[in-house]
Amino acid sequence: MGHIDRVLEEVDALADEAVAFTTEMIRIPTVNPPGDLYEECARFIGQQLVECGFDTEYYPAEGRPEHTVAHPRVNVVATRRGRFDRPLVHLNGHFDVVPAGDGWTVDPWGGEVRDGRIYGRGSCDMKAGIAAAVFASEAVRRAGIELNGTVEVSGTVDEESGGFAGVAWLAEHRRLSRDRTDYVIIPEPLYVDRICIGHRGVYWFEVQTRGRIAHGSMPFHGVSAIDHMALLLDRVRSELQPKLAARITDIPVVPPGARHATLNVNGISGGQPVDGIQTPCVADRCRAVFDRRFLLEEGFDATKAEIIELLEGIRRDVPDFQYHINDLMVVHPTRTPEGSPVVGALERALNRVLGRSGLVASPGTYDQKHVARIAGVPHCVAYGPGILDLAHQPDEYCDVADLVAATKVIALALLDLTGTHE
Ligand SMILES: [Zn+2]
Secondary structure, X not given: OOHHHHHHHHHHHHHHHHHHHHXXXXXXXXXXXXXXXXXXXXXXXXXXXXXXXXXXXXEEOOOOOOOOOOOOOEEEEEEEEOOOOOOEEEEEEEOOEOOOOOOOOOOOOOOOEEOOEEEOOOHHHHHHHHHHHHHHHHHHHHOOOOOOOEEEEEEEOOHHHOOOOOHHHXXXXXXXXXXXXXXXXXXXXXXXXXXXXXXXXXXXXXXXXEOEOOEOXXXXXXXXXXXXXXXXXXXXHHHHHHHHHHOEOOOOEOOHHHHEOEEEEEEEEEOOXXXXXXXXXXXXXXXXXXXXXXXXXXXXXXXXXXXXXXXXXXXHHOOOOEEEEEEEEEEOOEEOOOOOHHHHHHHHHHHHHOOOOEEEEXXXXXXXXXXXXXXXXXXXXXXXXXXXXXXXXXXXXXXXXXXXXXXXXXXXXXXXHOOOOO
């Protein structure tokens, strides 16, 4: 029997262990915020990796303000060297999960397996993905194959809140870096038969309009900041949003609606707090927070310039319109380079295991941005078990069949990327 068949057979044989490992992780509620039980979960993953023959190291995110005594931010990185140091394939999964929320019909922390599905918060996003990473390399080992390269597996924190104490920290401290790392696969849930090659950009900004306070019975003596915010919202709706809806990216973002540029108003407040005691006043201040998702083809500079131009256009028409804009967060879009070996290897593996493959990109961001921008490793994709739409939902689950298939695909990609042939 050849390498490939032996590895596929080993994955089938260890499927129950991979499921059990996933359910045990779900039973550690690593809820973010605030970042509960990170150290326990890192140690649990690390222990499994030791049993799978890895050298395991722990990296507390020293220097990050969110790394506290109450909520330590601890990452685990494990290495198994084959015949050579390089190529090095790094498999990274975040083990933080969002809060359970309401509407569950099963225990979100029970790790229940029923009708071929693993239920629980974090099952698809992305503890099953971590299990796929760990057991893909384990299947290679049990098949008695020594890789012509090195495999690393990491479990990291805080992806749901930006990943600054997780993947970004490892990249800033050169633990993840182009000097040592050739390929990165992040087993996020973006459909088991799809390879995710990047994400759109994010521009969060706050606009404050400023008016002039006056008596509410004589509003003509003042300038209402709320009326001025309404002017802005009206132009966003009538001028900007139609332009954004007409733009479409070449990158296969899913769902199809997210292939366009979008803008969401996250929140708004102005004048007196509505649940407090009211006095008659013209509002002299109004603030709103906007979430603009921009396309690789648009770029950040043009995206911001378009917002400024919209605001300046109002000022030209309404002389006492006063505003202040404040950038809250900028994440640039990322895209795996065309012809990347990591995409090719996963495509070949997918065609072998499932008989189909395709490319997608993510509507939101994930840790690929830190891998590409800070670590400088362009050959990074997301590929893992689970359905994107179930992430962060009540009754989140991952199909056992997805977990097994993704484990096989990643295992074959490890052989391919390290050039481990018969
Ligand atoms: Zn995730």
